Amino acid sequence: MPLRRTGPDRSGAERPALTDSSLPCVVHLVRYGNPPEALGRFVESYRRHDAGESHRLILLCKGFPDVAALAPHLERLDGLSAERLEVPDDGFDLTAYRRAAARLDGAVACYLNSHSVLLSAGWLERLLAPLRGGAGIVGATGSWNSGRSTACYALHLPSAYDEVFPDRAWYRDQSRRLGGAVAPPVRDLMAHPPLRYARTAYRLTRYLALFPSFPAPHVRTNAFAIRSNTMLRLRYPRLRSKASVWTLESGRGSITDQIQAMGLPVLVAGRDGRVFGPAEWADSDTLWQREQGNLLVADNQTETYRLGDLDRRMLLSRVAWGSRARPQ
Numbered sequence: 001m002p003l004r005r006t007g008p009d010r011s012g013a014e015r016p017a018l019t020d021s022s023l024p025c026v027v028h029l030v031r032y033g034n035p036p037e038a039l040g041r042f043v044e045s046y047r048r049h050d051a052g053e054s055h056r057l058i059l060l061c062k063g064f065p066d067v068a069a070l071a072p073h074l075e076r077l078d079g080l081s082a083e084r085l086e087v088p089d090d091g092f093d094l095t096a097y098r099r100a101a102a103r104l105d106g107a108v109a110c111y112l113n114s115h116s117v118l119l120s121a122g123w124l125e126r127l128l129a130p131l132r133g134g135a136g137i138v139g140a141t142g143s144w145n146s147g148r149s150t151a152c153y154a155l156h157l158p159s160a161y162d163e164v165f166p167d168r169a170w171y172r173d174q175s176r177r178l179g180g181a182v183a184p185p186v187r188d189l190m191a192h193p194p195l196r197y198a199r200t201a202y203r204l205t206r207y208l209a210l211f212p213s214f215p216a217p218h219v220r221t222n223a224f225a226i227r228s229n230t231m232l233r234l235r236y237p238r239l240r241s242k243a244s245v246w247t248l249e250s251g252r253g254s255i256t257d258q259i260q261a262m263g264l265p266v267l268v269a270g271r272d273g274r275v276f277g278p279a280e281w282a283d284s285d286t287l288w289q290r291e292q293g294n295l296l297v298a299d300n301q302t303e304t305y306r307l308g309d310l311d312r313r314m315l316l317s318r319v320a321w322g323s324r325a326r327p328q
Helices: 037-046 067-077 093-105 124-133 146-153 166-180 195-210 228-233 242-250 255-261 277-285 300-306 310-324
Strands: 023-029 056-062 085-087 108-112 137-139 223-227 266-270
Touching: 023 037, 023 266, 037 067, 056 093, 056 195, 056 255, 085 093, 085 277, 093 108, 093 228, 093 242, 108 228, 124 137, 124 223, 124 266, 137 255, 146 166, 146 195, 146 242, 166 310, 223 228, 242 255, 255 266
Parallel strands: 023 056, 023 108, 056 085, 137 266
Antiparallel strands: 108 223, 137 223
């Protein structure tokens, strides 16, 4: 299938939806801010690992000012057939996915972020099979991490993490090494004088209100499959900051919470063909456990763990799984 351009025209009017098809859609995000090599890594893994399902491959091109800017990325396709859908650069990945869901005519879609790398043959079949069995969302990874418990621990308040980390000095050092990339930005809670205490209290109050305590199961949105009508039923706040994205992914009223409120199962699919409910995620070996040997789709966060030393692995594994952590 040749590349086809869809999206708003110069006047801002919407173009028609992509070609009618009953096939599931694989929607891979291509961001203007990323180097073309990111798409190249995905394409290489896509060629190597058969999906196990007939599907439409759609590049969700976010924020590209013109075709010339997109050209170096498209060169990475090297003859691979794909459709193209363009969206503006406002919002975050989840904003782009919601826009795509409104314009795709397929009943089911698998969304893959710009860092996604496929790891196993049959990856799409494994993600879609549970949807056919009645699941509401199926992710490649899930986590129990809690922004509330993390914030309380950082501020020396009672926390579910009190007995998990060796001490706060170790936690601060390891968190600083990661630059806040894999947890809500707790370091921002500590405001500077002269309004330090008032600002800290305000920000902490927001964390307590927005996030549940550990364990807070949520599907990570780096790679997930969902029915389009389910996606469009989700209540989305306006995503203006990374903190708002964290809230939608792992806070109160998260995507996971909303789908469970619909009475639909929330699952993680493993490379071995098994599916796991939230209580089983720590033992699924998909995210930040042992060698992540059951992982279907890698991303920058799973790579951070894979390439990390023992201290880094220990931090990530314990943030996600508490006392159930198994970093080695």
